Amino acid sequence: MVTAEPAVRLTSLRKAFGGADRRVTALDGVSLEFEAGTFTAIMGPSGSGKSTLLQCAAGLDRVDDGQVVIGGTTLNGMREKALTEFRRRRVGFVFQSFNLMPSLTARQNVELPLLLGGARPDPAGALEVLGRVGLAERAEHRPSELSGGQQQRVAIARALVTRPDVLFADEPTGALDSRTSRELLEMLAGLAGGQGQTIIMVTHDPVAAAYAGRVVFLADGRVVDGMDAPTSASVAARMARLEAASC
Numbered sequence: 281m282v283t284a285e286p287a288v289r290l291t292s293l294r295k296a297f298g299g300a301d302r303r304v305t306a307l308d309g310v311s312l313e314f315e316a317g318t319f320t321a322i323m324g325p326s327g328s329g330k331s332t333l334l335q336c337a338a339g340l341d342r343v344d345d346g347q348v349v350i351g352g353t354t355l356n357g358m359r360e361k362a363l364t365e366f367r368r369r370r371v372g373f374v375f376q377s378f379n380l381m382p383s384l385t386a387r388q389n390v391e392l393p394l395l396l397g398g399a400r401p402d403p404a405g406a407l408e409v410l411g412r413v414g415l416a417e418r419a420e421h422r423p424s425e426l427s428g429g430q431q432q433r434v435a436i437a438r439a440l441v442t443r444p445d446v447l448f449a450d451e452p453t454g455a456l457d458s459r460t461s462r463e464l465l466e467m468l469a470g471l472a473g474g475q476g477q478t479i480i481m482v483t484h485d486p487v488a489a490a491y492a493g494r495v496v497f498l499a500d501g502r503v504v505d506g507m508d509a510p511t512s513a514s515v516a517a518r519m520a521r522l523e524a525a526s527c
């Protein structure tokens with residue numbers, strides 16, 4: 281039987297910070313696979329390694345040991361220039377802060393990764409992606425003319441415009457109110473379920489995690505549990521046990 285290559289495969293990732301006297305192990309042998317078109321939340325107590333995992337999986341930081349494979353390409357050993365190019369074309373990233381260029385319109389912000397990649401953007405392409413995040417009508421507005429939720433949608437459209445293998449999101453709803461967060465998370469779930477976009481999201485919020493199809497729990501740099509079809513109550517209960525254990 282031929283099994284499809286997962287969108288992202290992480291094998292035995294290890295990462296430590298600091299010198300010998302102040303060594304902190306952030307990732308202690310993390311192995312995970314993310315199938316194409318799935319939406320996964322990464323949770324765990326503060327300091328459990330969530331952000332480090334996301335940074336290493338996205339090729340923004342290098343692991344000390346282990347292997348990161350995205351869409352069949354192994355990131356380990358890639359030279360800096362090739363890695364930067366790979367990230368630009370194959371990986372999308374959204375953060376809690378939207379990081380939009382204030383002087384550019386929504387459409388121009390979305391076109392930016394294409395321009396940086398040396399392509400001449402097709403305006404219809406940026407409009408199509410803005411349509412996918414429900415913002416086609418606001419294409420010519422500047423960030424200051426958009427709500428926080430709309431700005432984050434522009435940031436997501438910008439991350440998707442290169443049609444990346446995977447979208448990484450670090451607390452994407454952290455700066456939004458609860459109603460706007462729900463709308464954004466529904467949209468992310470739709471991008472995965474309806475449009476086949478692979479999404480990996482770090483969050484502290486059990487309500488946010490419940491929009492994902494799977495939750496992976498980290499503690500002390502290790503994968504300690506996984507949960508399919510999560511609910512906010514089941515995630516909150518698991519987190520409470522992990523947090524009690526880490527005190």
Ligand SMILES: Nc1ncnc2c1ncn2[C@@H]1O[C@H](COP(=O)(O)OP(=O)(O)OP(=O)(O)O)[C@@H](O)[C@H]1O
Nearest residue numbers: 297298304305306325326327328329330331332333
């Ligand atoms: N640049 C760094 N230098 C030294 N230690 C670091 C660095 N980045 C992370 N760490 C340490 O690595 C461990 C994992 O950190 P990480 O930020 O990945 O955790 P996290 O689960 O994302 O935490 P939080 O939920 O608080 O954001 C922590 O002990 C942290 O202090």
